[in-house]
Amino acid sequence: MMGLSGRKNVASDMHLKRRKNGAPDPSLTRWRLRHQIRQGDIGYLTYLHGITYAKEYGYDQRFEAYVADGLAEFARSFNRDRDRIWLAETSDHIVGSIAIVRHSKAAAQLRWFFVDPKYRGTGMGRRLLKRALHFCKQRRYRNVFLWTTSELIAAQRLYTGAGFKRTRKKTHRIWGRTITEERYDLDLRNG
Numbered sequence: 169m170m171g172l173s174g175r176k177n178v179a180s181d182m183h184l185k186r187r188k189n190g191a192p193d194p195s196l197t198r199w200r201l202r203h204q205i206r207q208g209d210i211g212y213l214t215y216l217h218g219i220t221y222a223k224e225y226g227y228d229q230r231f232e233a234y235v236a237d238g239l240a241e242f243a244r245s246f247n248r249d250r251d252r253i254w255l256a257e258t259s260d261h262i263v264g265s266i267a268i269v270r271h272s273k274a275a276a277q278l279r280w281f282f283v284d285p286k287y288r289g290t291g292m293g294r295r296l297l298k299r300a301l302h303f304c305k306q307r308r309y310r311n312v313f314l315w316t317t318s319e320l321i322a323a324q325r326l327y328t329g330a331g332f333k334r335t336r337k338k339t340h341r342i343w344g345r346t347i348t349e350e351r352y353d354l355d356l357r358n359g
Contacts, residue, residue: 199258199292201299205246209255210239212262217282221343224285225319228344238279242269252303253280256292263287266296268303268312276304278314281323288322297326301354310357318348327352 218232242251247270256264263284269277278300283293304312314332316323328334336351 199256199263199287201254201256201295203252203254205243205253209262210236210243213255213265213280213282214239216262216265216284217280220282220285225317226345231343234343235280242267242279250276250307252300254296254299256283256287256296264292264296266300268300268307268309271313274310276307276309276312278312281314293323293326297330301330301356305356311353311355313351313353315349315351318350324350324352330354 214232214236217235218227218229221227221231242253245251250270251268253265253267255262264282264287266281267279269279271277278297281293281296283296301312313335314327316327318337332352332354334350335353337348339346339348341347342349
């Protein structure tokens, strides 16, 4: 698990990637978004989640298996009219992702929201979230929900900024640690 000094180094690295005027390094703003799944995407997303969450939060291999199971099911049951995944990439490398998965006729689940640590603070996360919520509205979902963990503070700020409300919490031992999972819901009928 990354300690406070490790988190400070990550934050310090982000500051090095910003110009003096506070804007992100221009090289980090050159990425494109696609929503077609290509060969290798499912495995690579699994890898990115597994390696990043192990390094930053100490999650074990069971987290990677959890991500792999969900992504595999998504690929098997994909319905292009109701499901969507967006992949942010640069130089043919995935550096961000978000997905909407049909849960019922009226509800969708937001999943696999990921921004490569080098690209955090560039607006990528906000753009991915905006695209996903726009898709939900287009498809006339009435509710979108997600599960996250209490330690993902920046993501929680994005969710609440978009109107999500925390509706549930549960603390348990999972992925090699004691973790508090949190559910957030957004009623799309009010906006």
